[in-house]
Amino acid sequence: MVRHSSRIELSQSSLTTNINFIKKKIGKGVRISSVVKANAYGHGITEFVKMAEKAGVSHFATASAFEAEEVMDAKSENSEVMIMGILYDEDIDWAVENGIEFYVFNYARLPLVLKSAQKLGKKAKVHIEVETGANRTGLTDKEFLPTLNFLKKHSEDIIFKGLCTHFGGAENISNQFKINKQHDRYKNFLKKCKQKGMMPEVRHIACSAAALAYKDTVYDMVRIGVAQYGFWPSPDIYYMHLQEIGKQSDGALKRIFTWKTDVMDIRDVDEGEFIGYGTSFQAVQDMKVAVMPLGYSNGYPRAQSNRGHVLIKGKKVPIVGLINMNLFMVDVTNIPGVELGEEVVLVGRQKNNTINISSFTQVTQLLNNEMLSRLPSAIPRKIVK
Numbered sequence: 001m002v003r004h005s006s007r008i009e010l011s012q013s014s015l016t017t018n019i020n021f022i023k024k025k026i027g028k029g030v031r032i033s034s035v036v037k038a039n040a041y042g043h044g045i046t047e048f049v050k051m052a053e054k055a056g057v058s059h060f061a062t063a064s065a066f067e068a069e070e071v072m073d074a075k076s077e078n079s080e081v082m083i084m085g086i087l088y089d090e091d092i093d094w095a096v097e098n099g100i101e102f103y104v105f106n107y108a109r110l111p112l113v114l115k116s117a118q119k120l121g122k123k124a125k126v127h128i129e130v131e132t133g134a135n136r137t138g139l140t141d142k143e144f145l146p147t148l149n150f151l152k153k154h155s156e157d158i159i160f161k162g163l164c165t166h167f168g169g170a171e172n173i174s175n176q177f178k179i180n181k182q183h184d185r186y187k188n189f190l191k192k193c194k195q196k197g198m199m200p201e202v203r204h205i206a207c208s209a210a211a212l213a214y215k216d217t218v219y220d221m222v223r224i225g226v227a228q229y230g231f232w233p234s235p236d237i238y239y240m241h242l243q244e245i246g247k248q249s250d251g252a253l254k255r256i257f258t259w260k261t262d263v264m265d266i267r268d269v270d271e272g273e274f275i276g277y278g279t280s281f282q283a284v285q286d287m288k289v290a291v292m293p294l295g296y297s298n299g300y301p302r303a304q305s306n307r308g309h310v311l312i313k314g315k316k317v318p319i320v321g322l323i324n325m326n327l328f329m330v331d332v333t334n335i336p337g338v339e340l341g342e343e344v345v346l347v348g349r350q351k352n353n354t355i356n357i358s359s360f361t362q363v364t365q366l367l368n369n370e371m372l373s374r375l376p377s378a379i380p381r382k383i384v385k
């Protein structure tokens with residue numbers, strides 16, 4: 001196979017550090033469901049699942065059946081998979097057959113699940129998602145009692161695996177009143193379960209932000225996305241953590257992701273010449289320019305044009321001109337000895353310098369998650385120590 005124009009390295013030791021930190025935060029007896037939607041937030045689902053298992057994770061959550069299929073191929077036998085979002089009617093059989101857990105967020109789905117379980121002679125494992133105030137998916141109050149009755153009646157065929165909801169914005173302190181209200185409504189649903197004598201096996205509502213900052217939202221399981229990849233969900237959550245431990249800073253969460261490429265060509269550019277398309281960059285002196293073999297079609301944001309930096313020989317090197325579809329140029333005039341094929345870090349650390357996703361996203365107005373999840377799955381991912 002020929003070589004791709006960039007590569008992503010994933011640090012196993014950083015992930016293990018992150019998982020251990022999260023475990024300590026949530027306490028003993030609470031299970032982590034590792035959220036690996038969006039190609040594991042751009043990290044690469046196949047590689048990431050293997051790494052997470054090594055770090056002690058055995059439950060994975062996806063947004064879609066399509067992603068769950070990828071996890072099924074990557075995971076070891078003992079790990080479990082849960083679909084939190086789209087599962088089409090015609091794929092229910094597939095989920096039940098493979099023992100995949102999935103959310104049910106409307107009553108109409110239940111008879112279909114029952115039919116499938118009976119047909120296959122296998123128990124379906126459902127997580128009932130309830131509406132508490134995010135108003136995206138979730139069973140309403142009105143549908144809830146009929147749902148519990150249905151589950152009770154058909155407990156031979158359907159396992160009431162979980163009761164769950166999702167907070168709409170737990171990462172911002174300014175949303176706290178909303179989060180509290182959602183939590184209260186969730187407790188009401190739990191009360192109804194108790195009254196019916198129909199308790200779920202696992203209760204789970206916390207995402208990264210809630211799990212790290214709001215201990216009372218941590219039940220039997222937490223669904224951890226962004227934090228396991230080494231990102232604080234928001235400055236709010238980071239500062240709440242610092243307050244809790246009484247420190248000025250804390251490197252408890254480690255980025256696991258480094259994006260690299262290499263110098264494709266080096267050329268001299270005379271004073272007065274323009275670089276690349278258009279006239280957005282004109283050399284004001286004689287320059288040396290290094291050519292990068294990737295561009296916006298490879299997930300490198302075009303908004304970095306004339307603004308962003310890469311790392312070469314541990315130095316921050318400015319981008320000159322526009323990011324093209326498959327190429328861009330950087331100014332190496334002041335860096336002696338740059339050679340063809342020299343390693344370039346696009347995101348991550350090289351020697352004593354780091355380029356963070358966040359420095360990137362400040363320029364581009366992208367969310368961290370957005371930038372990460374857009375990294376093409378075609379970029380090869382490699383697990384390193």
Ligand SMILES: *Cc1c(COP(=O)(O)O)cnc(C)c1O
Binds near residue numbers: 037206207209226227
């Ligand atoms: C994405 C997602 C999560 C994980 O959120 P993070 O903030 O990345 O931890 C948890 N639950 C649901 C339903 C999600 O869609």
